[in-house]
Amino acid sequence: MRILPSPSGYGLRITDYEFRAMRRPLSSLRAFLLDMDGTVYLGTRLLPGAKGFFRLLARRGIPYLFFTNNSSRDRFLYRDKLVGMGLDVAPDQIITSGEATALYLTARTAYRRLYVLGTPSLEEEFRHAGLVLADEDVDAVVLGFDTTLTYAKLERACHLLRGGAAFIATHPDRVCPTERGPVPDCGSMIALLRKATGVRPVVIGKPNRRMVAMALRKLGPGYRPRDVAIVGDRLYTDMRMGRRAGLTSILVLSGETKREELATTRDVPDYVFSSLRELAEALTRDA
Numbered sequence: 001m002r003i004l005p006s007p008s009g010y011g012l013r014i015t016d017y018e019f020r021a022m023r024r025p026l027s028s029l030r031a032f033l034l035d036m037d038g039t040v041y042l043g044t045r046l047l048p049g050a051k052g053f054f055r056l057l058a059r060r061g062i063p064y065l066f067f068t069n070n071s072s073r074d075r076f077l078y079r080d081k082l083v084g085m086g087l088d089v090a091p092d093q094i095i096t097s098g099e100a101t102a103l104y105l106t107a108r109t110a111y112r113r114l115y116v117l118g119t120p121s122l123e124e125e126f127r128h129a130g131l132v133l134a135d136e137d138v139d140a141v142v143l144g145f146d147t148t149l150t151y152a153k154l155e156r157a158c159h160l161l162r163g164g165a166a167f168i169a170t171h172p173d174r175v176c177p178t179e180r181g182p183v184p185d186c187g188s189m190i191a192l193l194r195k196a197t198g199v200r201p202v203v204i205g206k207p208n209r210r211m212v213a214m215a216l217r218k219l220g221p222g223y224r225p226r227d228v229a230i231v232g233d234r235l236y237t238d239m240r241m242g243r244r245a246g247l248t249s250i251l252v253l254s255g256e257t258k259r260e261e262l263a264t265t266r267d268v269p270d271y272v273f274s275s276l277r278e279l280a281e282a283l284t285r286d287a
Contacts, residue, residue: 023270024226024248027286031219032057032064033212033247035232036078038255040066040276043179046085047254049277054087056280064093065215067230069171069205069237071098071144071186072119095214097171097205098122098144102129103214104204105168111139115160117153117189118144122170140166143193143201145176145186154192161197171205173237177255206232207241231279233257239267252276 034040040050057064066078066089073081075094082089098118105111106129114131115138116123122144123133141157161167169190175182190201205211216223225246232238233255242249251269253259254276262268273279 025286026229026271026283028227029062029229029248030227031062031223031229033067033215033228033230034064035206035230035234035238035255036066036068037070038177038233039231039252040082040087041085042177042255044081044085045179046087048275049280051086053276053280056283063219065218066094067206067211067215067232068094069097069145069173069186070176071096071101071122071170071205072147074098074121074125077121092218095211095218096125097211098125100208100211100214101142101144101168101170101204102126102131104210105129105131105140105142109140109166111166111168113138113140115141115157115165116144117146117149117157118142118170119146119148122146138165140168141193142168142170143186143189144170145173146189149189154196157193158196161193161199167193167197167199167201169201169203171237172203172207173234175256177233182256206234206237207244209241209245212241212245212247231276235261235265235267235269239265239269242269243267250279252279 041047075091075096078094079089079091102125112132113134114126115135116126116133126133135156138160141160169186172187173185174187176185194200212225229248229250230238230242231250231252233252235257239249239251249269250271250273251257253274273282
């Protein structure tokens, strides 16, 4: 597969293994969905150009939503974190895979008693949705990005899964980028439980297209996938979801993905930038 430079000289565009229509110009985009970890910040540090990017969107009246697979916090805690970094954000501008999983469970399944491997914040998300947390006679084991994970939790989850409980996972990310380097995320925990039990989970979160449907509802009437871009740092979640849902996909190299991975991926983004700063510069040029 060859990757060719775009006519404008920034970003990348493809197409030896499949046909893609000419990508949409940045100036045509009416809204943005933004990953958080590795895209907007690492740990407690905003990444280069983040504030300038959001100031540019505010000046142009372009709406945006934060769109994270990280289920260790709920949208209110994420709002507090972003406000603490100097960004003016409301809770309803944030969609987490935890929120999406609660909606999936209540709207699409009969599972109401859950054994949850997750943080207290994720547990509260499920309680708020009217779900019951238990450690016996459960309908499903639900796995999130559990930064409180213990061997005892894993042992109990394996016993319940082998006993016939359904297996639901909030998202597939293998690692979470941090200031200290990548740390194991939900996808790595999925691999452990699958290896131990042979049970494959239903995975919510990016790249699931249900996440896009939630975002379009939050943006309001009149927004179609072709009007919206997903900006993120992962090929197998952010860019794959963009490709599947018909969004413009914009990869930033400030998190998990390395530039050399573009030579072998099937989830080739429409645009590639080093950071939100470079994306903002491109948006300014395309105005």
